[in-house]
Each structure stands twice: as C-alpha cells, then as structure tokens.
Amino acid sequence: MPSAHDFLPGVHRAPNIQTDPGIYEIENRATDPQGLIEKAMRSIASWKDRIVVDMGAGTGFYISLFHEEAAHVYAVEPHDESRLMAMSRVADIGLQKASVLTGSAARTIFRDQSVGIYHSRFAYFWPPDCVPGIMELDRIMHPGGTAFVIDNDYEHGEFASWLARRVRKEPLSQDEKERFWASFGFQLRRIESEWLFQTREELEAVVRLEFGRKVGDSILERHRGLRVGYTYCLYHRSY
Secondary structure (H helix, E strand, C coil), rough: CCCCHHCCCCCCHHHHHHCCCCHHHHHHHHHCCCCHHHHHHHHHCCCCCCCCEEEECCCCCHHHHHHHCCCCEEEEEHHHHHHHHHHHHHHHCCHHHEEEEECCCCCCCCCCCHHHHEEEEECCCCCCHHHHHHHHHHEEEEEEEEEEEEEEECCCHHHHHHHCCCCCCCCCCHHHHHHHHHHCCCEEEEEEEECCCCHHHHHHHHHHHHHHHHHHHHEEEEEEECCEEEEEEEEEEEE
C-alpha cells in the first residue's frame, strides 16, 4: 500500500511519537509547563482571526493552543496513524474550526499568500535539508504573516548535554544552525524552560523513548527529581 513517503517530498519517520504515541503525549504534557514558548510567540504575532497551519502536527496536541482565537487551524500530518489520532482528538474535543490534512512542509495544498500563522515544532525543519519547506513558506505565507519553527538548543541547558550523548550526531553545530536560519531571514529567540513530570515513572519512560534504553538509563542514573532544564530555540520570520 502506498504511503506518504511515495508522494510527499521530505517526509521521514518520527521515531518517538510513531513508536509510542502514549508516552509522547506524556512528554508533550511535561513540556514548557509555564507556557513560555506560547508567551514568546504571542509577543511576536497574534493568531486571532488568522488562518493557522500546524505543520507536522502529529497526534494534534497543539491544535487547541490556536483553536479558540484562530479563524481556522489546519493541522498537517503525513503519518497515517498519527493523523487519525489527530482527527479523533479534534472530534472528541469538538474543535469545530480545525481540519486535519495530509501533506508535507515541502508540498501543501494552500493557496499563494493564504496562511497567517505557521507553526512547526520538532517536525521536518532540520537544517540543512529543509530548504524546500522554506521555499514553500515563501509561497503560502500572507504578507504580514509569521512563521514559527521550534527546535532544540543543542548547546545550552541540561537537555542539550543529554543530546550530546546520543550516538547519532547532528549534521550541523548549533552555531551553524543559527546561521542557516538567519540566512533565510529568521530571527532567534532562545527560551529557557523545562520538562516537568508528575511521576518518576513518566520521566523515565520519556527519557528511554527519546534516547533508547542504554543511553537513557545512563542519563537517569545521574538525574534526580522530576524537572529537566530545557532550552528551546524559537526561530521566527515575518513575511
């Protein structure tokens, strides 16, 4: 049976959410408990009465963040099982101004200059291989619109030190990533936040999902408590 990989450019597997969406839901709930990322986005641009695209929406966790104020939220997710879960979430909560679509950052169905706010969090935009998606942004963003791309900070904070222990290394350094985004007109706002879990069991499950058992156990041996310092990079551009 054909999959999104066969007709959507730039689609790749997301091993965390696609391995165990239940544990990834716990991770989402633990992320940035004070809402510092949302506050930073709001200080840059409002999504009130605007068309919002949540690209790489996964199971739809962040749809409700935008739904109340937006004119409409389009959640785009190429992975079939995740997209069905996002649809179920929208139906269960009753989000009447939300649509869940297939697509990829490099190929969307949106008209030229039709999108007011674009949000992508840990999805597709991994430099240097995300240029087609940035070019698609140039096409679909409305004049005066804003694109937000949220990624890890690979240099600052406790979580960055954990990332450095992974076997898989990043193709670019943090400085190179920042220069990459700047070359396409994006500005950076660094956000010092945290993970905050309700139980140790939740923390351990998420760490092992993200890092595997061997590296995860090594991290957990040295970490106490339910908080993890986590610095985010919020790249943003106004069009």
